[in-house]
Amino acid sequence: MKKYSLALLTSILLSTLTACGDSNLSLNEQEFSSELRALNSALYRQSDLKINELPFTEAYLERRHSILSNKLLSSNVAIHSELDYLRIQQRYPERYLPWPGNVPVITYIQEKVSTEVVDKWFLFVKSKLVEASESNIRLNRLEHQGLLEQLTSADIALQSRDDLISYLNSYRPRAMLGLHQLPNGKEWYQSKLNFYGSIKTSPNKVLANLTKLTVHDTNTVPPVMPNLHRPYILELLPDSCKKLTGLNWRDGFVNLPASVAKCKQVRKQHKMLLLTIMEVDLGLHYQGWSQQQAFVVLNSRLALNEQQAQQLIANIVYFPATIFAAYPYFLQP
Structure with missing residues (x-):
């Protein structure tokens, strides 16, 4: 052919x-x-x-x-x-x-x-x-x-x-799990950061911001474990937060940026968890981390067993950049 x-x-x-x-x-x-x-x-x-x-x-x-x-x-x-x-x-x-x-x-x-x-x-x-x-x-x-x-x-x-x-x-x-290894993969990932996180700067600058924002706390325990059928940030939105209708089947027809914008509760309660997942997301999809590198970071920051960490990594792989729907609100004074 x-x-x-x-x-x-x-x-x-x-x-x-x-x-x-x-x-x-x-x-x-x-x-x-x-x-x-x-x-x-x-x-x-x-x-x-x-x-x-x-x-x-x-x-x-x-x-x-x-x-x-x-x-x-x-x-x-x-x-x-x-x-x-x-x-x-x-x-x-x-x-x-x-x-x-x-x-x-x-x-x-x-x-x-x-x-x-x-x-x-x-x-x-x-x-x-x-x-x-x-x-x-x-x-x-x-x-x-x-x-x-x-x-x-x-x-x-x-x-x-x-x-x-x-x-x-x-x-x-x-060989690797992230988008970076595909043709135009880094540009593809950047387009997702643009939408979900309103991010116009480079992923490297985002990573530098995350480093400043993150407070290490190994006692952080995810309130619910992710599955492979929808972005993890949807699991973190409490029932009291209205999920606004969207157009994307991958996100369950929920507009993630708009929904997270109206739910301050999730950003306050899960700051360490969200920032850690953002760092791993960037690592896998942009920097070319291996699955083991992602596991080490998650294991050092969060109270996860191996199965839970691998579930979280899989969710990050299948739903790139979606966790960044919460990112703009960590930058606000």
């Missing part, structure tokens, strides 16, 4: 999507939300919507670009910011890794689509992973392990499933 550079592939894709997209419509917040929920119904829990497109297929990408190209009729600054963020995310390599390792897609789709559709999707996932490898885009170890575990435990008798398992068994994940 011919090898193309990531930049060329991106250019071709975006020009194709622009030509195909039905853009320039005007939608309000509810209409945007409904369209994006319907599109991503195979990617999040508690979706009772019909599945029209499976994740990151060409039809999915075309539909997503069409939706995001529309005009938002709203005076809500937070929603406009999130929409701009989602538009920017189309530039980066996510689409080449079509099955997020933390999302049980098989469970979500198995009773909603035919076996033939599942079969085609398994074939698509394998072909996309092969294509991605040729552009130096590879799954990390956690993503690789997550897909293998889902496939081997699935009760689906398909040759395409067996072929995908065989391919993944011979697959070599990338």
Whole structure:
């Protein structure tokens, strides 16, 4: 198969999507939300919507670009910011890794689509992973392990499933866990810092600020342990804090920056925990820390056992920069 550079592939894709997209419509917040929920119904829990497109297929990408190209009729600054963020995310390599390792897609789709559709999707996932490898885009170890575990435990008798398992068994994940190791990975991470933390400075300057803010306290115990299905900062928001509706399936359709802004309680109660996770987030995704380096920092700052630390690391890997929704409020006098 011919090898193309990531930049060329991106250019071709975006020009194709622009030509195909039905853009320039005007939608309000509810209409945007409904369209994006319907599109991503195979990617999040508690979706009772019909599945029209499976994740990151060409039809999915075309539909997503069409939706995001529309005009938002709203005076809500937070929603406009999130929409701009989602538009920017189309530039980066996510689409080449079509099955997020933390999302049980098989469970979500198995009773909603035919076996033939599942079969085609398994074939698509394998072909996309092969294509991605040729552009130096590879799954990390956690993503690789997550897909293998889902496939081997699935009760689906398909040759395409067996072929995908065989391919993944011979697959070599990338060495590090963070975004920095992907093409344009540092820029991708910076775009996430910009949105979640309103950060315009370099990650190195952010790390310097964190060092000044952090007060070491090894007695800090997380009130609840993270899971792999939503950003950890959502676990820290008490029930009394209203979670404001957002547009991003990865965040459970919660606008994280806007929600955290209205919840001073979480920032006061969990300062040491939040700042420590921010440091590890930067370390993994920007500085190229190993999993062991992340574990050492967490273990030295927080009262965690090994399993808890690894759960927290996995959440940081799957939800880059989301913890920085609390960052701007630590800088205020």
